[in-house]
Amino acid sequence: xxxxxxSSQRILxxxxxxxxxxxxxAALLANFLPWKSVALAPDFVALxxxxxxxxxxxxxxxxxxxxxxLLIDVGNGVLMGQHALAxxxxxxxxxxxxxRILWFPLWGQALHVLALLLFAQGVAALVRLAAGAEFPGxxxxxxxxxxxxxxxxxxxxxxxxxxxxxxxxxxxxx
Amino acid sequence: xxxxxPPFFNRGPAxxxxxxxxxxxxxxxxxxxxxxxxxxxxxxxxxxxxxPLQAAATLPAxxxxxxSSYFASQAQLREENAELRARLLETSLAAxxxxxxxxxxxxxxxxxxAREREPVRSQPAEIVYSGRDPYSRKVIVDKGSQAGVxxxxxxxxxxxxxxxxxxxxxxxxxxxxxxxxxxxxPVQVVRNGLRAVAFGAGSSGMLELRFMAANAEIxxxxxxxxxxxxxxxxxxxxxxxxARIERDAAYxxxxxxxxxxxGVERGRYVLVxxxxxxxxxxxxxxxxxxxxxxxxxxxxPRRKDGDVSP
Numbered sequence: 001x002x003x004x005x006x007s008s009q010r011i012l013x014x015x016x017x018x019x020x021x022x023x024x025x026a027a028l029l030a031n032f033l034p035w036k037s038v039a040l041a042p043d044f045v046a047l048x049x050x051x052x053x054x055x056x057x058x059x060x061x062x063x064x065x066x067x068x069x070l071l072i073d074v075g076n077g078v079l080m081g082q083h084a085l086a087x088x089x090x091x092x093x094x095x096x097x098x099x100r101i102l103w104f105p106l107w108g109q110a111l112h113v114l115a116l117l118l119f120a121q122g123v124a125a126l127v128r129l130a131a132g133a134e135f136p137g138x139x140x141x142x143x144x145x146x147x148x149x150x151x152x153x154x155x156x157x158x159x160x161x162x163x164x165x166x167x168x169x170x171x172x173x174x
Numbered sequence: 175x176x177x178x179x180p181p182f183f184n185r186g187p188a189x190x191x192x193x194x195x196x197x198x199x200x201x202x203x204x205x206x207x208x209x210x211x212x213x214x215x216x217x218x219x220x221x222x223x224x225x226p227l228q229a230a231a232t233l234p235a236x237x238x239x240x241x242s243s244y245f246a247s248q249a250q251l252r253e254e255n256a257e258l259r260a261r262l263l264e265t266s267l268a269a270x271x272x273x274x275x276x277x278x279x280x281x282x283x284x285x286x287x288a289r290e291r292e293p294v295r296s297q298p299a300e301i302v303y304s305g306r307d308p309y310s311r312k313v314i315v316d317k318g319s320q321a322g323v324x325x326x327x328x329x330x331x332x333x334x335x336x337x338x339x340x341x342x343x344x345x346x347x348x349x350x351x352x353x354x355x356x357x358x359x360p361v362q363v364v365r366n367g368l369r370a371v372a373f374g375a376g377s378s379g380m381l382e383l384r385f386m387a388a389n390a391e392i393x394x395x396x397x398x399x400x401x402x403x404x405x406x407x408x409x410x411x412x413x414x415x416x417a418r419i420e421r422d423a424a425y426x427x428x429x430x431x432x433x434x435x436x437g438v439e440r441g442r443y444v445l446v447x448x449x450x451x452x453x454x455x456x457x458x459x460x461x462x463x464x465x466x467x468x469x470x471x472x473x474x475p476r477r478k479d480g481d482v483s484p
Contacts, residue, residue, distance in 0.1 A: 077341060
């Protein structure tokens with residue numbers, strides 16, 4: 001029942017800028033957590049960025065993606081611009097697909113998100129291979145898969161602040 | 175002018191224009207960083223700004239550890255205490271012997287007019303997190319240039335070398351692990367003093383001795399320690415054990431795979447040594463082969479002089 005609620009037909013409250021900022025900071029925090037296996041952990045920043053690009057393409061876009069990418073690059077000590085490039089392309093692709101994605105139910109959206117995340121991972125891989133790194137194996141595809149699997153959860157969580165309570169009766173005593 | 179839309183329809187430049195702008199900006203940054211390393215200033219500024227986030231990210235693990243240690247049973251603590259005490263006794267004995275032998279070695283070195291080895295200063299650091307990059311092997315430690323860490327310093331754990339500081343920010347430093355594909359360390363076989371250079375083997379977590387002749391005198395189980403001729407790593411620190419040797423008549427070189435002695439990709443507490451490169455400037459992050467070789471070249475003739483003079 002919750003699944004049908006999250007489709008775009010439902011009227012939501014306007015988003016607050018603080019929600020976007022807090023969610024992006026939380027995603028950065030999740031990315032910096034000491035993960036046991038780096039290749040297996042989903043890229044939360046990319047996931048949340050896709051979410052806001054799809055839901056609020058006028059508020060969050062390429063500039064935000066680029067800045068976040070720069071932060072990730074520095075935090076992980078990788079080539080400057082690697083994630084910046086990947087995230088700006090990711091933001092562009094999500095914004096172009098945003099109308100289409102919102103037509104689908106959540107699992108259909110997750111499939112689209114999987115394609116987007118794989119695309120971003122592919123861009124990052126291309127950059128690294130061009131810079132002379134060795135290919136770490138197909139295990140790098142697991143992160144996008146995990147990210148796409150988290151899409152329904154992320155959607156539910158991030159839309160929570162915008163959900164209007166189903167029935168509000170101001171005159172009710174309790 | 176009549177056709178300009180009212181401001182509330184104005185959405186800025188078209189998406190494709192924006193994409194072109196940001197993509198070219200990133201590409202420019204990539205080239206500047208990969209080819210010329212011009213972005214270090216920008217990098218350290220962003221690193222300082224990121225530090226609170228990174229520190230906050232380690233909090234859950236730290237709190238979990240603290241809670242679990244709070245509930246550690248008394249028996250467990252007593253057991254651990256006894257074990258630590260035994261180890262302390264053992265190591266203090268070893269330390270006493272080491273002191274005596276170091277004094278003796280110093281005397282002998284003075285006799286042959288060789289330069290005395292200075293004790294290496296070190297400071298403990300904690301691994302904050304490992305870099306989220308499947309293409310390289312890096313960890314971030316919580317000591318930076320403010321604590322006196324310099325690029326090029328060797329990093330050890332309790333069993334041996336784990337890597338080298340390759341980039342220093344104000345509060346943190348990046349350590350490239352030995353197993354990184356681009357990391358090299360000069361080593362020596364303990365058994366016969368054969369010198370070699372060990373390279374990281376990437377994702378397998380092993381090291382490789384490259385360019386060793388197929389008939390080189392090396393066997394399974396040989397221990398490798400730092401040779402110290404690069405001036406970066408102090409001599410005699412365990413690096414790896416030879417795990418597998420493949421000799422193929424078709425190739426001039428043997429394929430020698432080694433298992434690192436230290437917990438290169440495990441463990442949390444490390445020791446950052448002060449780089450021992452004296453006279454020569456500390457090698458920069460990309461530590462070219464020619465710079466690494468220079469201190470070794472200058473030291474060898476000096477030793478020969480010492481041999482000749484008495």
